[in-house]
Amino acid sequence: LNELDVIRKLSSNLPDAPEEVIVGIGDDCAVIRLGDRDWVAAADMLVSGHHFEMAWSTPEDVGYKAVAVNVSDVAAMGATPRFILVSGGADDSETTLRCMEGVMQACAEFDVFPLGGDTTRAAALTIDVAILGELTAPPVLRSGARPGDLLAVTGELGASAAGLLALQNDHREPERLIQKHLRPEPRTAAGRIAARLRVSAMLDLSDGLATDAKRICEASGVGCRVELEKLPISEDTREICARFDRDAKELAATGGEDYELLISAPEDVVTALSEGLEFPLTVIGSVIEGEGAIFLRNGNPVQNLSGWDHFS
Amino acid sequence: LNELDVIRKLSSNLPDAPEEVIVGIGDDCAVIRLGDRDWVAAADMLVSGHHFEMAWSTPEDVGYKAVAVNVSDVAAMGATPRFILVSGGADDSETTLRCMEGVMQACAEFDVFPLGGDTTRAAALTIDVAILGELTAPPVLRSGARPGDLLAVTGELGASAAGLLALQNDHREPERLIQKHLRPEPRTAAGRIAARLRVSAMLDLSDGLATDAKRICEASGVGCRVELEKLPISEDTREICARFDRDAKELAATGGEDYELLISAPEDVVTALSEGLEFPLTVIGSVIEGEGAIFLRNGNPVQNLSGWDHFS
Numbered sequence: 001l002n003e004l005d006v007i008r009k010l011s012s013n014l015p016d017a018p019e020e021v022i023v024g025i026g027d028d029c030a031v032i033r034l035g036d037r038d039w040v041a042a043a044d045m046l047v048s049g050h051h052f053e054m055a056w057s058t059p060e061d062v063g064y065k066a067v068a069v070n071v072s073d074v075a076a077m078g079a080t081p082r083f084i085l086v087s088g089g090a091d092d093s094e095t096t097l098r099c100m101e102g103v104m105q106a107c108a109e110f111d112v113f114p115l116g117g118d119t120t121r122a123a124a125l126t127i128d129v130a131i132l133g134e135l136t137a138p139p140v141l142r143s144g145a146r147p148g149d150l151l152a153v154t155g156e157l158g159a160s161a162a163g164l165l166a167l168q169n170d171h172r173e174p175e176r177l178i179q180k181h182l183r184p185e186p187r188t189a190a191g192r193i194a195a196r197l198r199v200s201a202m203l204d205l206s207d208g209l210a211t212d213a214k215r216i217c218e219a220s221g222v223g224c225r226v227e228l229e230k231l232p233i234s235e236d237t238r239e240i241c242a243r244f245d246r247d248a249k250e251l252a253a254t255g256g257e258d259y260e261l262l263i264s265a266p267e268d269v270v271t272a273l274s275e276g277l278e279f280p281l282t283v284i285g286s287v288i289e290g291e292g293a294i295f296l297r298n299g300n301p302v303q304n305l306s307g308w309d310h311f312s
Numbered sequence: 313l314n315e316l317d318v319i320r321k322l323s324s325n326l327p328d329a330p331e332e333v334i335v336g337i338g339d340d341c342a343v344i345r346l347g348d349r350d351w352v353a354a355a356d357m358l359v360s361g362h363h364f365e366m367a368w369s370t371p372e373d374v375g376y377k378a379v380a381v382n383v384s385d386v387a388a389m390g391a392t393p394r395f396i397l398v399s400g401g402a403d404d405s406e407t408t409l410r411c412m413e414g415v416m417q418a419c420a421e422f423d424v425f426p427l428g429g430d431t432t433r434a435a436a437l438t439i440d441v442a443i444l445g446e447l448t449a450p451p452v453l454r455s456g457a458r459p460g461d462l463l464a465v466t467g468e469l470g471a472s473a474a475g476l477l478a479l480q481n482d483h484r485e486p487e488r489l490i491q492k493h494l495r496p497e498p499r500t501a502a503g504r505i506a507a508r509l510r511v512s513a514m515l516d517l518s519d520g521l522a523t524d525a526k527r528i529c530e531a532s533g534v535g536c537r538v539e540l541e542k543l544p545i546s547e548d549t550r551e552i553c554a555r556f557d558r559d560a561k562e563l564a565a566t567g568g569e570d571y572e573l574l575i576s577a578p579e580d581v582v583t584a585l586s587e588g589l590e591f592p593l594t595v596i597g598s599v600i601e602g603e604g605a606i607f608l609r610n611g612n613p614v615q616n617l618s619g620w621d622h623f624s
Contacts, residue, residue: 010412010426018394018425030427032395035347043429043442045399082330083344087357087440100322113330114322115342117355123436128399130355130429130442 023141026219028076028203029131031139040139042073043130056167059095059125061182063088063102064109066127069206071110072186072259074133076204078140078195081112081133081188088127089120099127110188137195142219145201145264149287151224152270153232154187154260155279157209158248161255162237165244174236184259191261193276199265208256209284210305213293216264223290224264228253228297232282253295253305335451338531340388340515341443343451350447354385357440368479371407371437373494375400375414376421378439381518383422384498384571386445388516390452390507393422393445393500398429400439405431411439422500449507457513457532457576461599464582465544466499466572467591469521470560473567474549477556486548496571503573505588511577520568521596522617525605528576535602536576540565540609544594565607565617 011025022038023031029040046066048054057065067084074081086103090096096119107114112131163181166173186204194202201220205212209226217224228249241248264287265273274281295302323337334350335343341352358378360366369377379396386393398415402408408431419426424443475493478485498516506514513532517524521538529536540561553560576599577585586593607614 009409010416013413013416015420015425020394021425021427025426025428032427034351035349037347039346041395041397041427041444043397043399043440045401045430045432045438045440047401047432047434047438082332083353085353085355085442087355087442089357089359097321101325104322104325108327113327113333114337115333115344115353116337118357118440120357120359122359122438124434126357126359126434126438128355128357128430128440128442130397130399130440132353 023139027141028073029079029133031077031135038135038139040074040077040079040133040135041131042070043128044069044073045126045128048125054125057182059090059098060102060105062125063099063127064106064183066129067103067106067110067112068184068186069259070129070131071112071188072184072204072206074131075186075188075191076202076261077133077135078137078191078202079133079135080192081110081131083115083132084112085115085130086117086127087120089122090125091121091123095125099125140195140199140202142201142203142216145216145220145222145287147222147287147289148266149200149264150267150270150283151226151285151287152263152281152283153205154190154277154281156232156234156237157258157260158233158237158252158255160184160257161251162240165246166240169244174240177236177240181257184257186259187261190277194261194263194273197269197273199263199269199273201264203262205258205260205262206256208254209252209262210254210293210295212262216262217291217293223288223292223294224285225288225294225296226285228295228302230282230284232280249297250305335453339453340385341391341445343389343447350451352386352389352391352445352447352451353443354382355440355442356381356385357438360437366437369494371402371410372414372417374437375411375439376418376495378441379415379418379422379424380496380498381571382441382443383424383500384496384516384518386443387498387500387503388514388573389445389447390449390503390514391445391447392504393424393443395427395444396424397427397442398439399432401432401434402437403433403435407437411437452507452511452514454513454515454528454531457528457534457599459534459599459601460578461512461576462579462582462595463536463538463597463599464575464593464595465517466502466589466593468544468546468549469570469572470545470549470564470567472496472569473563474552477558478552481556486552489548489552493569496569498571499573502589506573506575506585509581509585511575511581511585513576515574517570517572517574518568520566521564521574522566522605522607524574528574529603529605535600535604535606536597537600537606537608538597540607540614542594542596544592561609562617
């Protein structure tokens with residue numbers, strides 16, 4: 001059993017959905033119609049079990065990140081983050097409080113309001129955030145990708161993984177990459193614009209492009225081709241990879257925790273979206289008939305690229 | 313710092329509430345107006361860190377209980393539980409899956425629909441549930457108790473603590489009490505009726521009557537008197553207490569995890585509520601001017617009764 005298996009087993013066993021449920025389990029968020037509006041809902045839990053993690057990141061970082069990754073799920077539906085519930089705890093109340101202060105910093109940063117939650121005691125610093133976001137355009141699902149669409153990503157790939165690689169090698173720089181890892185920047189404005197432009201599919205890259213591209217393919221009943229040469233990789237990410245003898249393209253394709261948006265849309269929509277953003281949108285491939293995500297290096301398929309699985 | 317301190321420090325630092333927020337942090341649930349309805353929202357996390365706990369309770373029990381305690385928070389507002397988000401994990405995916413199956417059992421039992429969530433890896437089985445409930449009457453807050461009101465509790469007190477006491481002494485019976493501990497029964501129907509009858513204050517007894525009665529007093533700016541002789545204690549709870557040399561009344565006043573409702577209301581409302589229920593509602597004291605919860609044994613104040621604090 002891996003994480004996907006757990007989710008699949010549970011999803012196969014669901015009761016009938018109440019009429020308010022527009023989209024159930026399986027996308028970045030569920031969608032429910034409450035009154036005259038559609039809302040998205042999701043939850044993500046972080047467990048900082050390892051002592052080395054706690055040497056890199058402060059409890060405030062962990063609290064901040066727990067909110068940011070949920071905001072990213074909301075962004076991936078094209079919605080605006082509004083409310084959170086937050087539960088968590090550590091072995092001592094001081095660490096718990098510091099973590100919650102990071103939560104409050106993120107609430108201020110992303111303009112979300114904390115409705116409540118729970119504090120408890122846990123051997124490892126643990127935090128779960130549940131989020132409600134508001135839709136003003138139809139939600140963008142994972143399932144709408146169509147053959148002929150382009151695949152594009154916001155921002156850059158591999159920066160968070162490069163920051164982690166630096167930390168794992170006892171480096172405290174480059175600061176920019178380490179911050180990308182510790183305090184990710186969800187793409188809420190881009191998500192909203194993408195929804196208004198009716199992109200065909202979208203998700204946020206949390207588990208690595210290789211895993212997440214497959215998710216769009218499975219949900220949409222299509223395949224895709226991604227060219228590793230096209231992945232947007234920053235100079236500092238390349239330098240870290242060179243220093244620690246890692247392939248930068250592979251890191252960018254598998255690293256995880258980018259929290260950039262992966263978007264499928266016809267070419268004219270991609271062009272319009274690109275013009276609406278203040279940061280790069282990069283076409284990395286296309287949607288095709290078939291199934292599975294094919295990654296190409298110099299035109300040749302690359303095998304065994306895969307992202308993060310909590311239970312592997 | 314104890315758990316209340318953590319909550320107080322965070323509550324003192326909140327941003328301005330959006331206009332949808334009717335009730336913020338500090339009650340059993342927050343209340344938000346979405347469209348034409350009012351909704352309640354809360355979250356509660358369970359961490360089963362101790363090996364002895366896992367010898368008593370199955371992963372399914374833990375998942376079930378995590379939903380039940382959240383349903384109880386919704387009941388304490390007078391609302392109907394509708395949707396949950398659930399995050400959690402254990403050291404292996406099999407345990408995670410079994411826990412999630414307990415979640416699904418509880419969803420069926422309490423008629424709530426799982427919208428999604430997250431699975432992760434955690435050394436100790438950890439589960440957090442966030443819940444949305446729907447209001448069809450004004451929410452009942454902790455802050456409405458008035459001098460002259462009666463204090464009443466649904467059902468019985470101390471049963472869960474007695475079940476725990478049995479387990480701690482390696483007993484596997486009485487089964488009824490152990491089930492009260494492992495799979496609590498939230499009082500949703502009673503909560504809804506209480507809300508329709510406009511009781512003045514209500515909360516669910518999670519941390520023990522001694523602690524929770526104080527919470528109503530603090531929120532309402534009143535005091536209360538509780539007579540230990542009046543606490544509804546079942547025969548099997550008394551027997552367990554006698555066997556293990558514990559004072560049954562004290563256990564009932566401090567034990568925690570009863571998930572009964574503590575209700576404040578004028579006498580005529582208490583009478584009407586009692587007639588509407590299919591199980592006992594017991595008057596245990598009254599609301600008075602002043603502050604603090606005074607517990608009386610044979611007319612004399614009892615000192616040092618206190619409930620559960622995660623960080624004490």
